[in-house]
Amino acid sequence: MLKIGVAQADFKLADTQANLSIIRELLNQAADTGIDVLVLPELANSGYNFEDIDQAALTSEEADKGPFCALLRDWSAAGRLIVGGLCEQSDGVLYNSAAVYGDGRLITVYRKAHLFANEVTFFKPGNDKPPVFDYRGQKFGVMICFDWFFPEMARSLALRGAQIILHPSNLVLPWCQKAMLTRSIENRVFTATANRTGVDRDLSFSGFSQVTSPRGEVLAQADGESADVVWAEVDLNAADNKMVTKQNDLFQCRRPELYDDLCG
Ligand code: ACM
DSSP states (O other): OEEEEEEEOOOOTTOHHHHHHHHHHHHHHHHHTTOSEEEOOTTTTTOSOOSSHHHHHHTOBOTTTSHHHHHHHHHHTTTOEEEEEEEEEETTEEEEEEEEEETTEEEEEEEOSSOOGGGGGTOOOOOSOOOEEEETTEEEEEOOGGGGGOHHHHHHHHHTTOSEEEEEEOOOSTTHHHHHHHHHHHHTOEEEEEEOOSEETTEEOOOOOEEEOTTSOEEEEOOSSOOEEEEEEEOGGGGGOOEEETTEETTTTOOGGGOGGGOO
16 A cells, blocks of 8 residues: 655745745655655746746756755655656756656656647657656656646556556646546546646646546545645555456457547
8 A cells, every 4th residue: 555645835936945945844744644655746846837938947957956856856765756846957948847756766757748838938848758667566657737638648658557647737727637537537547636726927726636546536635725735545556457347448448440540
């Protein structure tokens, strides 16, 4: 059994020091609760709705080099896994990324593939598949916020064995929490969406961070406003059972020859 936590708070636009303090408090709360796996929201080090690319660049850091990644690394060093949304800079280019640390080391960095609205003016989209990786014998997948709108992403993670999708988010559309329940059901995986609260300039974020199960249950959910960490204790192996009915193995029942127009 693993305690899967999702953290939410009202991060401050372009105020790295304030965000680091907010994150420290969330990490302390998660440690006190005995959480094994923690998801922080998208762009937790920087805030979301930048005025311009210079503001985004000022609050960015290189993966595995800056103070935000150091916090994640240190927290994970006590035998834990963490993923947090990172405003990443690499060779002068900005990415909307998720940094994943386990047991004190960097496991992977995923760069968001589907940029939302104004993000296209600040970030370059990632060109790699969303990652699936092993930790403590379990399989974890990662995607970032608006990736939820493209069900192929969650399906690809599930087909590659992910038992849970870790999902740092800054949600502004009203549908994601419900849609992630569907992603759970249709892929028979757990999901953990960490969504921020509060307002950045003209955008409000909806909170209600949640953990969902392959059977379509919301196992834990925060409210729409509080800074909080909520969690569920789960056996991720439950996601390996793809039998929808005795006759319907989810993956074997697929008919990819009928969906070939999805590719291309
Ligand atoms: C989003 O992708 N942050 C809406």
